[in-house]
Amino acid sequence: MKIYLGLTFNDPQLLPAAPAELVNSQILSPSGLLSYLETFYSLGTPAVNRAALRTEQYRQVLVQYLKVSEQDPFYLAAFRADELATAEELLSRRDELLDAGYPLSAEGAEETPARIRVLHELEALLLADDNELDLYAGPADRLNLLLSSLGEDRHPRLEIFINEPRHLFTPGTRRLLDALESLGDTVSALPEPKAPLKNNDLGSWQRKLRAVSGIDKLSPEPVQGSLFGEEASSAAEATAQEQDLTGDGSLVILRAQRETHLAAYLARLLRDAPDWRPGALLTVRNQTLDNALVTEGLPSLGVPSTSLARPSLQVLKLVTAFLWEPLEVDRIMEFVSLVTKPLDWRLAQRMAVHLADTPGMFGPRWVAMVEGFFRELQADGETTNDQIATIRKQYDDWFRRRRISRDGRIPKFDLRQLFFDLREWALLERTEKRKKDVQLKRTVGDYAGLLVLSAQAQRAMELLDAQPETDLNFLEVERLVRTVYEPAPTHFQPKEQGSLSTIFAPASAAKLPGTDPLKKLIWWDFIEHEPDYFFSRYYPDELEYLESLGARPNGPAHHNERSAWQQLRPVQHTREQLVLCLPERVDGSPVEAHPLFGDLEAAFPDGALDRITINVDAAGQATGPLVTGHRPAFSPVAIHPLSRPVPQFSIERLQQAQPREREAPTAMEDLLYYPHKWIFRHQLRLQGTPILSIASENRLRGNLSHLFIERLLNKIKSGEVAMERAPVREWIDDNADRLLAQEGAVMLEYGQEPERVQFIRTMQYSAWSLVHYIKENGWSVRGSEQRLEGELEPMGGQFIRGRADLVLEREKNGVVEVAVVDLKWRGKSVFKNLLRNAKDVQLCLYAEFIRQNLPPDGEDKPPYRQPERVHTAYYVLRDALMLSRDELAFANIETVAGADEAKVVQASTLKKIRATYNWRWEQFADGIVEVRCNETLGHLEDLYQDLPHDELLEMEADDARFDDYRSLIGLVR
Numbered sequence: 001m002k003i004y005l006g007l008t009f010n011d012p013q014l015l016p017a018a019p020a021e022l023v024n025s026q027i028l029s030p031s032g033l034l035s036y037l038e039t040f041y042s043l044g045t046p047a048v049n050r051a052a053l054r055t056e057q058y059r060q061v062l063v064q065y066l067k068v069s070e071q072d073p074f075y076l077a078a079f080r081a082d083e084l085a086t087a088e089e090l091l092s093r094r095d096e097l098l099d100a101g102y103p104l105s106a107e108g109a110e111e112t113p114a115r116i117r118v119l120h121e122l123e124a125l126l127l128a129d130d131n132e133l134d135l136y137a138g139p140a141d142r143l144n145l146l147l148s149s150l151g152e153d154r155h156p157r158l159e160i161f162i163n164e165p166r167h168l169f170t171p172g173t174r175r176l177l178d179a180l181e182s183l184g185d186t187v188s189a190l191p192e193p194k195a196p197l198k199n200n201d202l203g204s205w206q207r208k209l210r211a212v213s214g215i216d217k218l219s220p221e222p223v224q225g226s227l228f229g230e231e232a233s234s235a236a237e238a239t240a241q242e243q244d245l246t247g248d249g250s251l252v253i254l255r256a257q258r259e260t261h262l263a264a265y266l267a268r269l270l271r272d273a274p275d276w277r278p279g280a281l282l283t284v285r286n287q288t289l290d291n292a293l294v295t296e297g298l299p300s301l302g303v304p305s306t307s308l309a310r311p312s313l314q315v316l317k318l319v320t321a322f323l324w325e326p327l328e329v330d331r332i333m334e335f336v337s338l339v340t341k342p343l344d345w346r347l348a349q350r351m352a353v354h355l356a357d358t359p360g361m362f363g364p365r366w367v368a369m370v371e372g373f374f375r376e377l378q379a380d381g382e383t384t385n386d387q388i389a390t391i392r393k394q395y396d397d398w399f400r401r402r403r404i405s406r407d408g409r410i411p412k413f414d415l416r417q418l419f420f421d422l423r424e425w426a427l428l429e430r431t432e433k434r435k436k437d438v439q440l441k442r443t444v445g446d447y448a449g450l451l452v453l454s455a456q457a458q459r460a461m462e463l464l465d466a467q468p469e470t471d472l473n474f475l476e477v478e479r480l481v482r483t484v485y486e487p488a489p490t491h492f493q494p495k496e497q498g499s500l501s502t503i504f505a506p507a508s509a510a511k512l513p514g515t516d517p518l519k520k521l522i523w524w525d526f527i528e529h530e531p532d533y534f535f536s537r538y539y540p541d542e543l544e545y546l547e548s549l550g551a552r553p554n555g556p557a558h559h560n561e562r563s564a565w566q567q568l569r570p571v572q573h574t575r576e577q578l579v580l581c582l583p584e585r586v587d588g589s590p591v592e593a594h595p596l597f598g599d600l601e602a603a604f605p606d607g608a609l610d611r612i613t614i615n616v617d618a619a620g621q622a623t624g625p626l627v628t629g630h631r632p633a634f635s636p637v638a639i640h641p642l643s644r645p646v647p648q649f650s651i652e653r654l655q656q657a658q659p660r661e662r663e664a665p666t667a668m669e670d671l672l673y674y675p676h677k678w679i680f681r682h683q684l685r686l687q688g689t690p691i692l693s694i695a696s697e698n699r700l701r702g703n704l705s706h707l708f709i710e711r712l713l714n715k716i717k718s719g720e721v722a723m724e725r726a727p728v729r730e731w732i733d734d735n736a737d738r739l740l741a742q743e744g745a746v747m748l749e750y751g752q753e754p755e756r757v758q759f760i761r762t763m764q765y766s767a768w769s770l771v772h773y774i775k776e777n778g779w780s781v782r783g784s785e786q787r788l789e790g791e792l793e794p795m796g797g798q799f800i801r802g803r804a805d806l807v808l809e810r811e812k813n814g815v816v817e818v819a820v821v822d823l824k825w826r827g828k829s830v831f832k833n834l835l836r837n838a839k840d841v842q843l844c845l846y847a848e849f850i851r852q853n854l855p856p857d858g859e860d861k862p863p864y865r866q867p868e869r870v871h872t873a874y875y876v877l878r879d880a881l882m883l884s885r886d887e888l889a890f891a892n893i894e895t896v897a898g899a900d901e902a903k904v905v906q907a908s909t910l911k912k913i914r915a916t917y918n919w920r921w922e923q924f925a926d927g928i929v930e931v932r933c934n935e936t937l938g939h940l941e942d943l944y945q946d947l948p949h950d951e952l953l954e955m956e957a958d959d960a961r962f963d964d965y966r967s968l969i970g971l972v973r
Helices: 030-041 051-068 076-081 083-099 114-127 139-152 171-182 201-213 230-238 259-272 288-295 311-323 329-337 345-357 364-380 385-399 412-439 448-466 474-484 540-548 556-573 595-603 608-612 652-656 665-673 675-683 697-718 725-743 753-776 828-836 841-852 902-925 934-943
Strands: 002-005 025-028 159-162 186-189 251-258 279-281 304-307 409-411 471-473 488-491 518-523 574-586 613-615 648-650 780-791 799-812 815-824 869-876 881-884 928-930
Touching: 002 030, 025 030, 030 139, 030 171, 051 076, 051 083, 051 114, 051 448, 051 474, 076 083, 083 114, 083 139, 083 171, 083 474, 114 540, 139 171, 159 171, 171 186, 201 251, 201 556, 201 574, 201 595, 251 259, 251 608, 259 288, 259 574, 311 329, 311 385, 311 412, 311 448, 311 474, 329 345, 345 364, 345 385, 364 385, 364 725, 409 412, 412 448, 412 471, 448 474, 471 474, 518 556, 556 574, 556 595, 608 613, 652 902, 665 675, 665 799, 665 841, 665 902, 675 902, 675 928, 697 725, 697 753, 697 780, 697 799, 697 815, 725 753, 780 841, 799 841, 815 841, 828 869, 828 881, 841 869, 841 902, 869 902, 902 928
Parallel strands: 002 025, 002 159, 159 186, 251 574, 251 613, 279 518, 518 574, 815 869
Antiparallel strands: 304 488, 409 471, 648 928, 780 799, 799 815, 869 881
């Protein structure tokens, strides 16, 4: 049996490609060789990944050691900070020493360094019979067990060809190879690439690399910018004048701003040159190049993509948010926004829209939303009762489960049940998706993400079962999820016939005996991927001690030497043409060139690389070598900017439009000032897709402050809260957490305490100031969020209905008075200007409706006594500031002086509202829609020169605030 052994041969794809059917031979990595040999000695190979479980088992060993140790071990501080991370690190050191052949199970000698002696004591504790500690066998344990069994010599004779130099393998692999040789198996190296025969650019660089590297003896200490180090770069510079680059196409550098440009260029080259079929090296498995090839109609490479961003995997890290009180709204929003989730997508969509507007749960609005959804399901007739029951159970399981305070501990049973439910859902969801594929007669998907999710949920349950603790705190739960959370590989498309031969590691460029040489290669991502540095895990005295026992593990020098050797493989094996793809950015982030690029620059005179470089972004214009007989070029595309806003546009169907049966005050403001918004929203019914993100801070505080004031004033109206400072403060303190949970749960989250305290203090001061204004001026609360309705013109005008934030009433000197107060969170200057310029349209309309005092539907009598005076005011909550035109309603407030008294201004404003409304409908009757913004202001002023401006509202000069149609009118270009 022939074995081709390489550190990167866990993926059997090689360049040059190995024969499709290897007779009596296998391509294996060291772990593959271990598994292969175990089958002959009846040694079990783990069927599943037990790494996370081993970490938990070793954590228990560390906990037990702390109980029995007479002095604090060296890892104590790190262990207190993160138990699992410390256990993972110490376990890897244990395995590394066992792999190197160190007798860790023996008792430590007197000269054993202190830290290694602790590992001896941990191993002794693990092996002791008087405890129940256990540890699954890792690769090093399996290797040592295999080595102890090799004496039986039950495996067939092996002829092993190793890819890397022998000293670059791990100590355990070297020990295994030595043992196999002692049994009569042969171990030899794959032949090194032959020296270049052609006197071309590629051959010139290969000869220089062979000169400075020695092929078999590379410098163990590379420096930044060079793969081999300072001496090698100097040697390359000394020989740089021997031969210059000619640009013959054997060595080509493709440069571009973005990797997508390179992918498009290569895909077009491959499409236009069907005889040019080089191999491809993709050191990072992503879809960029593959997508470009498929777009050009070429066969897919079948590159598997590995990512933690799969929606199915996101579920794992989000479900634990349902365990804790208060709920984290951001994580709940992520959960309901996922494509794949254990919740009906229609209900999840409703929840996301609700949370985007009102970031809280379980309040009256939330309950109305959820129950309304289920009533609609019952009414539509398309969803069976069993399906509705399943959706209801999903909702109850996630949102009605028992939750623990975040500073408490969750019982292990509850957490295990959560992961069990998640695993069962993932398996069932995968089954249902595959059934649907069959029903729709489409290719049955693998849905690997759901399989990985179920496996990770299973692993989480195993970890919980292995833990002796009966409950876990918040950080322990999150650490457990991070331990089992792994990316899921996904094949978006299978590898198709005729696609390029592909490898995913530089060292996979390896010529097996009997195969043709690698002629042409594209090194797709010729950028830096290696870590910046390595550091030794052991102190010098520890390394000397291990060296004395012949059990020194590989250190930074080995890592660097192995990396340098592997990175040379693609260059040395390529015989005819090497194309290096070097983008400046990948996924939008700047990247550094591969270390070999520094050696390439040093090997030739300054400016020589220009002759072998194609700037893809300037292809077809700049001179450069030809990769094939054809060089694609980006076609210039004329820039056609979107049209600028026009002052008016025409809609023919608008000529038949009729006023709506009922308008809202905010819609009326749009119609009067920015008619395009009203037309788009209410006539054409163009609705923007809601942005499923938590409301901004100011909007959130505005909604919350309105809620606090509304609930407080309702209690004051009913007599449950006295109009005194202490009861007002007490009510806010007692109800703050409940109201925040219902409407502003983000303020209850971890880290939000300063903002929450500040908001509550602001509300206490602002609420008492408002109540004080009401009390001191003899007002009583008629209604909070009271519905007001009326006609724009009495006896048949446009009907308008809205809700006033606060309506007050009093009887003073026999005169019935009413005050309408509009509550605002902030914007003192804005509302001062509205009063000063008589643009308080909503307040003016509310005052008119109160005067009209229309009876409710079905009744003949007005609901309230007819007032003789109606006052209006703004109250800015953040500043506890009342704003009005005079002090008739509220004494000692900030007023906005004007030439006329408030009653006259109200009457004048109302008259202008009616006139402007009629004028707008005259425009609509002609099919004309005005677009008012800063850019069209001058044009509109020219168009409206003959209008009676004194009879109309003063129009705005700026762009509309909160305009969803900016793109449609040309403001976004």
